[in-house]
Amino acid sequence: MNAPIRRWTSLAAGALAILATGCNTVSIQSKQYLGLPQYPPTDPATVQILRQIPQVPNVKIGEISAEPQGNPTVQAIEQKLRTAGAAMGANAVVIVVDRTMVTGATVLGGPFWGGASIVPDTGRVIIGVAIRFTP
Numbered sequence: 001m002n003a004p005i006r007r008w009t010s011l012a013a014g015a016l017a018i019l020a021t022g023c024n025t026v027s028i029q030s031k032q033y034l035g036l037p038q039y040p041p042t043d044p045a046t047v048q049i050l051r052q053i054p055q056v057p058n059v060k061i062g063e064i065s066a067e068p069q070g071n072p073t074v075q076a077i078e079q080k081l082r083t084a085g086a087a088m089g090a091n092a093v094v095i096v097v098d099r100t101m102v103t104g105a106t107v108l109g110g111p112f113w114g115g116a117s118i119v120p121d122t123g124r125v126i127i128g129v130a131i132r133f134t135p
Contacts (some may be wrong), residue, residue, distance in 0.1 A: 024070035032062040047069025048092040090130035097127035
């Protein structure tokens with residue numbers, strides 16, 4: 001294969017790989033609760049993802065909101081939650097909400113081209129409470 005064809009084939013393959021993976025993202029927002037001590041960060045690999053409140057003593061230290069775009073894997077979403085929880089000093093993140101919600105709105109039309117209409121934007125939202133185990 002000559003060099004120009006090989007170069008275009010490589011560029012096309014690279015662009016396809018970027019498009020295939022670039023559409024699967026997870027946006028994270030975290031809020032640390034006020035009035036609590038600042039805990040040192042923990043190792044994200046040790047942060048547990050829980051679906052129920054644990055029976056061991058703990059303190060709630062913040063909330064983490066995840067909005068997946070595209071179709072990211074469960075592992076990718078959980079890793080983002082672990083990383084955000086670890087930054088707060090959490091030992092676990094308890095999932096309290098996982099549903100499709102209205103996340104914003106798009107305004108269509110306007111005063112120059114007819115009446116405006118508002119269309120709600122929906123998406124999956126996952127909310128977790130970051131907790132730290134206490135002795």
